[in-house]
Amino acid sequence: MEYFEIFQPTKIFFGEGAFKKLSELKAKRVLLVTGSSSMRKVGFLDEAVHLLNPAKVVLFEGVENDPSFETVDRIVESVGDSDFIVGLGGGSVLDAAKAASVVATNEGDAMDFIEGRKIVFEGIPFVAVSTTSGTGSEVTRASVLTDRERGVKKTLRSPLMFPYHALVDPALTFSCPPKLTAAVGIDALTHAIEAYTSRLANPISDGFAEKAVKLILENLEGACKDGSDENSRSKMSLGSLLAGLALSGASSGVAHRIAHGVGGRYHAAHGEILAQLLPKVLEFNLPSCEDRMRKLSKLNNFKSPEEFIEKITSVRDALSLPKKLFEFGVKKDDIPWIVNQSLSSPSIKYNAREVTKQDLTALLENML
Numbered sequence: 001m002e003y004f005e006i007f008q009p010t011k012i013f014f015g016e017g018a019f020k021k022l023s024e025l026k027a028k029r030v031l032l033v034t035g036s037s038s039m040r041k042v043g044f045l046d047e048a049v050h051l052l053n054p055a056k057v058v059l060f061e062g063v064e065n066d067p068s069f070e071t072v073d074r075i076v077e078s079v080g081d082s083d084f085i086v087g088l089g090g091g092s093v094l095d096a097a098k099a100a101s102v103v104a105t106n107e108g109d110a111m112d113f114i115e116g117r118k119i120v121f122e123g124i125p126f127v128a129v130s131t132t133s134g135t136g137s138e139v140t141r142a143s144v145l146t147d148r149e150r151g152v153k154k155t156l157r158s159p160l161m162f163p164y165h166a167l168v169d170p171a172l173t174f175s176c177p178p179k180l181t182a183a184v185g186i187d188a189l190t191h192a193i194e195a196y197t198s199r200l201a202n203p204i205s206d207g208f209a210e211k212a213v214k215l216i217l218e219n220l221e222g223a224c225k226d227g228s229d230e231n232s233r234s235k236m237s238l239g240s241l242l243a244g245l246a247l248s249g250a251s252s253g254v255a256h257r258i259a260h261g262v263g264g265r266y267h268a269a270h271g272e273i274l275a276q277l278l279p280k281v282l283e284f285n286l287p288s289c290e291d292r293m294r295k296l297s298k299l300n301n302f303k304s305p306e307e308f309i310e311k312i313t314s315v316r317d318a319l320s321l322p323k324k325l326f327e328f329g330v331k332k333d334d335i336p337w338i339v340n341q342s343l344s345s346p347s348i349k350y351n352a353r354e355v356t357k358q359d360l361t362a363l364l365e366n367m368l
């Protein structure tokens with residue numbers, strides 16, 4: 001008989017006006033975390049400060065792409081006696097702010113918790129306001145952080161890291177540029193398909209994943225072509241949220257393991273790396289998840305998994321996303337390092353197909 005567990009404590013606000021829910025936080029002091037100047041330029045930063053009034057708002061600006069452990073420690077230094085931490089941005093901002101919310105209440109630096117220290121105390125309540133449609137970080141218990149010295153990405157994970165609230169307001173994504181929209185959209189698509197084919201897939205994560213794949217496949221190109229197309233943007237926001245829930249209830253797979261290896265060393269955008277990897281990884285996994293892929297293909301009106309994978313490749317190419325690993329600077333000599341990094345992740349065991357060193361080496365050589 002089937003058995004599974006789901007823990008999803010984040011309260012989700014989705015749709016028009018969700019951003020305004022910030023005004024309902026009862027707080028004396030809020031730490032507002034954001035990335036580069038884009039949130040300031042489009043006015044969302046000022047609006048967030050206004051919505052949080054009368055709370056005293058302390059700003060932490062400048063979270064970089066692929067945030068480092070040091071950035072998390074710097075955010076923690078600004079926490080003080082904040083009642084909430086609010087992250088306003090894409091996946092990098094949300095991951096860094098989310099990690100800071102638990103590092104602030106547990107003794108140690110961010111790196112200590114990767115090296116075995118346990119997160120035992122609840123964090124400062126974290127409110128995730130997502131401004132891209134892709135990351136899923138607003139509903140997951142994980143933060144991907146980069147160790148710059150060693151050039152590796154590591155995932156900090158704890159049931160105590162789920163955001164308190166996720167505010168998903170499609171209007172916040174309208175100004176997201178086409179290239180970023182495309183890359184994060186493929187990230188979301190990968191979350192949904194990897195969750196659906198993972199060994200932790202269950203009826204609840206399946207429901208989220210099936211709906212997410214359909215929404216993303218039908219709307220990603222539209223959202224990239226015309227950022228002001230409210231319908232495509234809203235559906236991408238929903239697809240991305242559902243893909244995040246699927247991921248949270250199951251697991252990602254080998255595409256994410258490789259993407260973290262490549263991203264840590266070459267600093268390429270996560271979604272762009274996945275765009276390159278996804279079709280080949282799906283072909284590789286197919287013998288171990290043919291029934292599931294057949295079902296997913298049928299639900300999206302494709303005759304076969306092969307046709308479904310071809311469609312993903314054609315969307316990737318239409319959006320001018322990378323086709324080969326060398327586009328990120330990867331050389332043949334680098335492959336053993338990437339293979340070792342990918343296999344060192346504990347979640348590799350949840351991939352649809354068992355992965356050996358030889359398999360992964362051949363797969364990567366085929367992608368150069």
Ligand SMILES: [Fe+2]
Pocket residue numbers: 135187188191256270
């Ligand atoms: Fe991802």
